[in-house]
Amino acid sequence: MSSNLKERILQTASELFYRQGIRATGVDAIVKAAGTTKMSLYHYFPSKHDLVLAHLQKSADAMRERILTGIAERAAEPKTNLLAVFDIFGELLTLDEFRGCPFINAATEASVDEEAFKQVSADFYRKFRLHLAELAAAAEAKQPDMLARQLVLLISGAIIAEQMQRDSGAMGVARHAAEILIGQACASAP
Incomplete structure (x- = not known):
C-alpha cells in the first residue's frame, strides 16, 4: 500500500508540475489532488525540492x-x-x-x-x-x-x-x- 501511495503522490506531482509549472504548484495542491496528507507526502519526499x-x-x-x-x-x-x-x-x-x-x-x-x-x-x-x-x-x-x-x-x-x-x-x-x-x-x- 505504501509504495502505491508514494507512486500516486509522485504521479500527481509530475502531472501538476508539467501542466502548471513547478513554482505554480504548491504542496497543498499536490496533497489535495493525490488524496493524501502533507505528513504522508513528506514521509516519502522530505521537501518539495526532493519531489x-x-x-x-x-x-x-x-x-x-x-x-x-x-x-x-x-x-x-x-x-x-x-x-x-x-x-x-x-x-x-x-x-x-x-x-x-x-x-x-x-x-x-x-x-x-x-x-x-x-x-x-x-x-x-x-x-x-x-x-x-x-x-x-x-x-x-x-x-x-x-x-x-x-x-x-x-x-x-x-x-x-x-x-x-x-x-x-x-x-x-x-x-x-x-x-x-x-x-x-x-x-x-x-
Whole structure:
C-alpha cells in the first residue's frame, strides 16, 4: 500500500508540475489532488525540492524508454534511427497535454538555490546527445559528436517553437534540416 501511495503522490506531482509549472504548484495542491496528507507526502519526499527531483528523474526514465522503444519499432538502418527520433518527438508535440519539455521547463524555472533542477535537466540532454552520437557513429557519420549536437539543437529548438505556437510544424521543419545534416555527415568520402 505504501509504495502505491508514494507512486500516486509522485504521479500527481509530475502531472501538476508539467501542466502548471513547478513554482505554480504548491504542496497543498499536490496533497489535495493525490488524496493524501502533507505528513504522508513528506514521509516519502522530505521537501518539495526532493519531489521535483523525483519528478524529473521519472520524466527522464520515461523519455529514454519512449525514445529507445520508438527507435526499435521504426528503424531499419542506422541513418533511419537518427530520423526516427524526430518522429518520436513529433508525436509528443501533437498530444493535447503537451506543455513543452519538462527538462527545459524546469531549467528555466530554477532559481539559484535550485541548481540541482538544472543539473538533472542538463544530464538528460547530455545522455540524449551521447545516444545520438552512438547512432551517428553507427551511421558512419564523419563527426558523430558534432552531428549529435546539431540534432539536439534542432529537436530542442523545435520543442520550444511548438510550445510557443501550437501546430507550428516545427518538428517537421527540424526533421527536414536533420535529413540534410545527416546526408552531409554520412556522405561517403570521394
